[in-house]
């Protein structure tokens with residue numbers, strides 16, 4: 001029987017289980033030390049910087065500059081997944097990227113990450129509007145340190161995909177930024193995640 005390869009459009013995420021060593025996860029979390037965390041906002045077309053809405057999102061964010069060493073983790077896995085599956089035209093990491101902390105009750109309801117960035121002149125394409133095309137999450141916490149806080153993806157047909165292998169500390173998930181996803185409420189402890197987005201010229 002011949003196997004029919006799925007279209008990249010039918011592949012909603014690429015997961016690596018436990019690939020980032022625990023001491024590296026610790027070192028990433030330590031980047032938050034002494035940096036002020038701000039409450040994550042949700043997109044509001046009428047308000048620059050978005051708005052707070054704890055029904056949709058309750059996270060604490062530390063912004064890390066694109067030059068921070070941890071960016072190489074995001075870029076590496078985005079690049080691997082992109083070569084393997086989607087082959088999107090991406091050319092830069094959004095800066096700053098995010099170190100997220102979910103305390104008890106922290107969650108991030110169903111959303112996509114699509115965001116049109118203002119025209120930027122530091123791309124090889126000159127001053128073109130950039131779009132988020134690939135999203136990356138790295139699970140930095142030990143699964144023993146929290147309950148809940150599961151990352152899930154929804155397909156366009158409404159099927160929810162939970163990847164149990166993502167629970168292992170140091171697991172990575174890469175997905176097209178258009179893919180709808182969520183993080184279920186943390187019911188105990190603290191969950192840390194490193195999150196970043198690869199940008200590219202506007203889709204046309």
Ligand SMILES: O=C(O)CCC(=O)C(=O)O
Nearest residue numbers: 100113137151183193195
């Ligand atoms: O915490 C996560 O794993 C995902 C966070 C997220 O979806 C986002 O920041 O857009």
Ligand SMILES: [Fe+2]
Nearest residue numbers: 111112113181
């Ligand atoms: Fe997201």
